Amino acid sequence: xxxxxxxxxxxxxxxxxxxxxxxxxxxxxxxxxxxxxxxxxxxxxxxxxxxxxxxxxxxxxxxxxxxxxxxxxxxxxxxxxxxxxxxxxxxxxxxxxxxxxxxxxxxxxxxxxxxxxxxxxxxxxxxxxxxxxxxxxxxxxxxxxxxxxxxxxxxxxxxxxxxxxxxxxxxxxxxxxxxxxxxxxxxxxxxxxxxxxxxxxxxxxxxxxxxxxxxxxxxxxxxxxxxxxxxxxxxxxxxxxxxxxxxxxxxxxxxxxxxxxxxxxxxxxxxxxxxxxxx
Amino acid sequence: xxxxxxxxxxxxxxxxxxxxxxxxxxxxxxxxxxxxxxxxxxxxxxxxxxxxxxxxxxxxxxxxxxxxxxxxxxxxxxxxxxxxxxxxxxxxxxxxxxxxxxxxxxxxxxxxxxxxxxxxxxxxxxxxxxxxxxxxxxxxxxxxxxxxxxxxxxxxxxxxxxxxxxxxxxx
Numbered sequence: 294x295x296x297x298x299x300x301x302x303x304x305x306x307x308x309x310x311x312x313x314x315x316x317x318x319x320x321x322x323x324x325x326x327x328x329x330x331x332x333x334x335x336x337x338x339x340x341x342x343x344x345x346x347x348x349x350x351x352x353x354x355x356x357x358x359x360x361x362x363x364x365x366x367x368x369x370x371x372x373x374x375x376x377x378x379x380x381x382x383x384x385x386x387x388x389x390x391x392x393x394x395x396x397x398x399x400x401x402x403x404x405x406x407x408x409x410x411x412x413x414x415x416x417x418x419x420x421x422x423x424x425x426x427x428x429x430x431x432x433x434x435x436x437x438x439x440x441x442x443x444x445x446x447x448x449x450x451x452x453x454x455x456x457x458x459x460x461x462x463x464x465x466x467x468x469x470x471x472x473x474x475x476x477x478x479x480x481x482x483x484x485x486x487x488x489x490x491x492x493x494x495x496x497x498x499x500x501x502x503x504x505x506x507x508x509x510x511x512x513x514x515x516x517x518x519x520x521x522x523x524x525x526x527x528x529x530x531x532x533x534x535x536x537x538x539x540x541x542x543x544x545x546x547x548x549x550x551x552x553x554x555x556x557x558x559x560x561x562x563x564x565x566x567x568x569x570x571x572x
Numbered sequence: 573x574x575x576x577x578x579x580x581x582x583x584x585x586x587x588x589x590x591x592x593x594x595x596x597x598x599x600x601x602x603x604x605x606x607x608x609x610x611x612x613x614x615x616x617x618x619x620x621x622x623x624x625x626x627x628x629x630x631x632x633x634x635x636x637x638x639x640x641x642x643x644x645x646x647x648x649x650x651x652x653x654x655x656x657x658x659x660x661x662x663x664x665x666x667x668x669x670x671x672x673x674x675x676x677x678x679x680x681x682x683x684x685x686x687x688x689x690x691x692x693x694x695x696x697x698x699x700x701x702x703x704x705x706x707x708x709x710x711x712x713x714x715x716x717x718x719x720x721x722x723x724x725x726x727x728x729x730x731x732x733x734x735x736x737x738x739x740x741x742x743x
Contacts, residue, residue, distance in 0.1 A: 306624050310657045313632050317653065320639075320646030321706050336643050344641075348592065409642075411603040413707035416643040452643065480713055483604070 335445050335452050336407060336418040342450030345407040345418050353548070360548045367436040398514045399554040401425065403433075406450075410457060410484040410544045417441065417453040417547060427451050432512035432553035438541030439463070439519050440550055442512050451552075456519075457484050457544055464510055465489060465519050468503040472496050474536065476504075476519065482537075484544045487520065489536040494527050496534070504538055511561045513553060579618065583634060586614045591641055594731060605720050608728035609648065611638055612655045612699045613735070616692055620663065621674025624656065631656045644707065651702040655695050666691045680736045692732060696725040 301308065336345065353360075407418040421427045423446055433440040433453050441455035454461055456478055463476045474492040482488060492498060502522045508515025520538035528535050555561070590611055599606045611634055615627060635649035642648070663678065666687045672678075680688040700721040708717055 306628075306657075309625055309628055310653060313628055313653050314650060317632070317635070317646040317649035320649065323645075335640060335645065338640060341641055344591065348596070352596075412607065412642075412644075413704070414644065480708070 336416060337422070337445045337447045337450045337452040339447050339449060342406070342418060342420075342422075342447065346420060346450075349404070349406040349420075356546065356548065359546050363436045363543075363546065364549060397555065397557050399556065400434075400551040401427065401554070403427070403550050403552050405547045405550055408544070408547045410547075414459060415455055415457045415484070415544075417455055417550075419443075419451045419453060419550065419552070420449070421552060422446050422449040422451050424448055426554065427552050430512070430558075432555070433550050434513065434517055434553060435542040435547060435550050437518065437543065439506060439513055439517050440542055440547070443552070453550075455544065456487055456540060456542075457482070463512070463519075464507050465504050466507050467492060467496065467498060468505045468516075470496055470498075472498075473507065474504075476538075485540055486523065487538055487540055489538060490528075490533065492534045492536060494532055494534050498522065498525055498534060498536065500524065504536075511555050511558045582617075583614055583630070586611050587634065587637060589735065590638065595642075599727075602723070605716075605723045606727050607720065608724045608731060609638070609651075609699065609703065610728050610732050610735070611635070611648070612652065612695060612728075613692070613732045615652065615656050615659065616695055617677050617679045617736075619674065620672045620676050620678070624660070627656045628653060644703075647703050647706045650706055651699045654702045655699045658698055659695060662691055662694050679740075680733050681740050685733070688733070689729065693725065693729050696728045696732075697721060700724045700728070 336342065401421065403419040403421045405417050406420050409415045409417075417433075417440070419427070419433070427443060427446050429443055429446060431443045433442060433455075439456065441453045441458070441461060443451050444454045445452045456463070456476070459478055459480075461476075461478055464473060465476045466473050472492050474489040476487055476489050479488045489504065500522050504519045504522065506513040506515060506517040506519060518541045520540045522536055523539045524537045526535040526537075590609065594608060594610060614634070615631060618627060631652035632649055635652035638648045639645050663672070666678070666683060676682065678688070678691060680692075683691065701717075704717045704720050704724075
């Protein structure tokens with residue numbers, strides 16, 4: 294017994310080192326699962342959010358021009374969508390009865406107070422939190438396209454898992470043919486690209502085609518832009534294409550975003566849960 | 573007691589320098605490869621006689637704080653622990669013939685530039701290698717991990733030397 298105690302005393306530093314390393318590894322691998330994202334130790338923590346907000350308060354003056362340009366372009370895009378700037382082709386008298394369409398999505402403008410794009414795992418921090426109704430699993434879109442979804446939120450801040458993170462997965466579709474695929478951020482992707490798999494090779498996919506959201510996941514409205522096809526590659530023996538896309542959203546200048554609240558999300562989740570139980 | 577207070581202030585100061593200054597530096601096209609983390613400098617310059625057990629706990633705490641800021645839970649903790657654990661082995665390399673006094677703090681001023689570059693260079697390499705391995709965790713991109721480690725370590729080394737010269741006072 295005495296020998297055992299002596300043994301442990303002699304090598305106590307090594308045991309302590311191994312023990313603490315084991316704890317840190319557990320933290321690393323628990324953090325790897327976005328659904329078990331730690332509530333406390335991330336950038337949506339109140340104290341950390343405050344620090345990033347004050348850093349941002351200084352930094353924001355340096356990119357005002359760029360920001361205004363982004364918002365101006367978004368305004369133009371939105372204006373083009375308005376019926377007022379479109380030619381009426383069909384009937385002159387059209388009655389729009391709004392009992393058919395109820396509002397499904399609400400948008401809240403938010404500011405990005407901290408963002409990374411060059412790390413192996415990137416995150417964004419927003420200046421809105423639970424007080425503003427921002428919760429986990431809400432979608433986030435930027436001025437041009439999809440950004441990501443919220444994985445953690447505190448009272449006043451929230452953390453976004455963007456497309457440019459290895460754990461990000463989203464069902465998307467090819468706009469012209471409406472074929473579904475799976476969007477992921479692979480190792481070889483940079484901050485401006487992503488990879489889509491699962492689109493069969495007999496589909497007519499061309500470089501320059503648009504990729505959009507399906508609306509079926511509950512995070513984003515249908516038809517939000519994701520990216521433009523950059524290159525396609527056939528995976529031999531699998532019958533599907535590996536498609537590289539250029540992301541619509543510019544992750545190098547991420548200042549103004551919109552948090553998407555899906556008013557029908559609980560309904561959708563309930564339906565998904567009930568079908569999963571039956572499997 | 574005053575030396576403890578000094579170490580606490582140093583620890584907080586280096587975290588602030590990391591978050592407020594170093595993280596804000598942009599390297600343009602090379603941003604993906606250069607991601608210097610200099611909190612290891614704090615552990616490197618603690619006195620030789622400082623208890624390693626205590627240092628391991630401090631490494632855990634400081635790594636954890638930085639991890640919360642960077643959303644990299646556990647990675648800076650692990651890297652800091654490795655740095656602290658391997659520090660005594662590399663102190664032996666730079667030791668002079670008569671050895672160090674236990675209150676000796678290895679800094680660029682007390683060691684001289686060449687010796688400090690060797691000592692801090694190796695330890696920064698260990699820190700960044702540990703960090704980037706955990707960050708990507710795949711052997712596929714080992715070349716890029718190595719490239720990131722080497723470039724980040726060099727930048728961290730240069731920044732640390734500058735920082736130590738800037739904060740040096742003659743008393």
